[in-house]
């Protein structure tokens with residue numbers, strides 16, 4: 392199907408928006424009137440610009456407060472519409488969106504609404520254009536798709552049809568199933584937007600929190616299927632009002648938007664191969680951060696087991712946990728996770744899928760005989776290597792002869808990656824559509840330095856888990872030095888024994904936390920005192936599954952480690968404990984009071 396995007400979806404001037412839409416591969420655009428009004432391009436120049444860029448102008452919108460008005464206002468409205476039809480003729484656009492009226496003088500009278508829309512459609516047809524009538528979810532008298540359809544049927548005019556906008560339809564209780572029965576040819580336009588379920592005023596919800604398909608909670612695929620059943624064959628057009636997208640790089644947003652449509656259509660995409668787990672996590676280190684990170688890895692029971700044949704790259708291992716330290720990639724001062732590798736049952740299929748979703752792989756620099764490791768770039772800049780299950784990449788490392796003493800760490804459970812403010816929703820869609828990870832419910836919590844949102848994604852097997860987080864507002868200047876924290880979480884089968892074996896500074900967790908824990912979960916005293924003595928945090932889910940986990944202090948400015956034991960099928964990430972972890976990490980930085988047990 393043709394793919395289109397409303398100019399309101401992306402940031403910038405009209406020129407920026409058109410360039411971004413074209414570069415991302417859209418076939419068409421909706422011109423949002425405000426974007427034209429503030430543009431120095433004349434309508435004719437916009438038309439030419441679009442033609443040069445290979446973009447069709449699919450829709451001019453919105454025309455507001457038209458239907459069911461008292462007579463003098465109706466006449467004014469027709470004059471107003473005639474002027475817009477002239478603009479549309481210059482733009483070369485064939486359809487105008489009329490959204491349902493919010494005007495205080497609009498009358499609750501379907502006959503009047505149908506009659507006036509019919510007169511408008513007569514005028515439109517004189518100009519050779521069509522009217523697509525859209526029920527705004529907060530329209531004064533018309534606020535549901537079925538009501539707008541009754542009015543369109545009553546008007547019975549060949550130049551009048553419906554605009555169905557998934558947000559307005561799915562944000563209301565009216566069952567969308569009847570959309571499939573709309574007369575073929577009467578859906579003139581389709582606008583797609585996803586959104587999280589929020590309990591708030593529907594206008595605010597729509598104007599600030601829309602998302603691209605796959606980023607929210609709505610069933611967009613089901614919605615599109617209903618319109619296809621009704622014979623819709625126009626473009627799939629995105630119309631997303633979103634506060635973050637409005638101020639982010641339009642080129643990036645347009646690619647994110649296109650990815651959402653490709654994933655939604657899911658036509659001929661390579662499938663998702665099974666992912667068996669993390670092959671390794673790679674840190675960039677320098678002369679400052681390297682020694683501290685190596686010391687921490689030793690304290691966690693790791694050994695430096697391999698040295699890369701040609702690069703200043705070290706492999707550190709313990710059982711199924713593998714960390715790569717790379718001194719070749721320039722990073723200032725502090726250690727950072729720059730890459731992770733996942734084992735795929737079919738790496739080339741994983742990479743083909745990524746490419747189809749606009750995340751093309753780039754090969755790593757290698758010497759003859761070294762393993763081919765292609766990486767795709769995640770929205771936060773992290774490289775995601777896709778390896779085969781045979782782990783050929785390990786042959787690039789010469790054994791050092793060291794073996795790990797081990798502290799009972801078995802493998803990598805998850806990575807925690809704070810996301811850049813502008814790219815949180817993009818990241819969720821990226822991991823979902825490219826790697827096939829499914830998001831768990833989004834959690835929000837009040838951390839010491841601001842509100843946080845976290846969204847974890849996992850594959851079905853639970854072998855690849857990612858915990859993404861972001862501050863709800865752009866961080867203020869007061870927020871402390873730790874920015875965009877990242878961590879690797881390792882599993883153990885027995886966290887108390889592992890904790891005793893660690894040779895590391897620990898976070899000191901406040902007694903208040905344990906007092907509250909004991910009260911909330913009615914835990915036995917001796918259990919709580921065991922947790923307390925090792926600085927272990929605790930969470931329990933509604934099914935009785937338990938998480939026992941502990942954290943290291945933050946190394947340098949950014950990274951830390953977690954050790955966890957999941958019991959009884961607990962499959963979350965202990966988000967409830969993030970505030971106490973952050974407060975303790977802050978305390979440890981200020982006082983260096985982390986204690987060796």
Ligand SMILES: O=C(O)c1ccc(O)c(O)c1
Pocket residue numbers: 452453488490525527556582597598630
């Ligand atoms: O928020 C609005 O006013 C508005 C305008 C035009 C639309 O197509 C829409 O869905 C919402």
Ligand SMILES: [Mg+2]
Pocket residue numbers: 525556582630
């Ligand atoms: Mg709309």
